[in-house]
Amino acid sequence: MAKNATAVDVTEGRFAPLNAAGDGPDGDLGRGHIDEPSVSLEQTTTVPLNFFVELLATFQASMKGIIEEIRKPPHDPIKEAQMKRAKDTKEQAEKFFWESLSNRAKNCTHGREDMTSAIAWAQQSDGKIRGACQHCQTLFSPVREECVSQEVFDRYAQVRRIPTQRGSGVLYINS
Numbered sequence: 721m722a723k724n725a726t727a728v729d730v731t732e733g734r735f736a737p738l739n740a741a742g743d744g745p746d747g748d749l750g751r752g753h754i755d756e757p758s759v760s761l762e763q764t765t766t767v768p769l770n771f772f773v774e775l776l777a778t779f780q781a782s783m784k785g786i787i788e789e790i791r792k793p794p795h796d797p798i799k800e801a802q803m804k805r806a807k808d809t810k811e812q813a814e815k816f817f818w819e820s821l822s823n824r825a826k827n828c829t830h831g832r833e834d835m836t837s838a839i840a841w842a843q844q845s846d847g848k849i850r851g852a853c854q855h856c857q858t859l860f861s862p863v864r865e866e867c868v869s870q871e872v873f874d875r876y877a878q879v880r881r882i883p884t885q886r887g888s889g890v891l892y893i894n895s
């Protein structure tokens with residue numbers, strides 16, 4: 721300040737430089753008229769530009785996020801509906817699957833024309849004897865959960881007694 725004041729004093733135009741620059745209120749700030757205006761002018765053009773570019777980027781980024789947030793709610797119910805539909809379809813398909821297996825078991829005699837059993841029996845590693853009908857593939861098991869229906873489970877003991885070969889063994893005689 722002191723330096724500047726001296727310079728003005730020398731030219732005897734204490735207020736003249738300030739008035740000429742039109743910097744009345746900013747007189748003190750615009751003291752270094754030669755250097756500062758050019759710098760501040762560049763700053764006023766570059767800084768706000770960068771600022772706006774950044775602001776725009778931030779704005780666009782936040783808008784993107786907002787748009788995504790806006791889009792989310794309609795997406796989730798659709799997804800949920802789709803998942804529910806898929807679940808229902810799967811359950812229906814499973815129900816249909818078990819029903820068809822049950823019906824197939826019901827509609828099969830599990831026997832051949834010569835009255836022998838078409839069920840291929842085998843004792844498995846757990847000691848249980850299970851058999852699959854060679855006509856309808858129904859599994860006969862002493863375990864209820866392994867049978868497609870209560871009916872199949874209930875028939876296990878009965879079909880076990882039916883011989884699988886004509887004139888074969890004690891089972892035929894006993895039945």
Ligand SMILES: [Zn+2]
Pocket residue numbers: 825828829830831853854855856857858
């Ligand atoms: Zn069968």
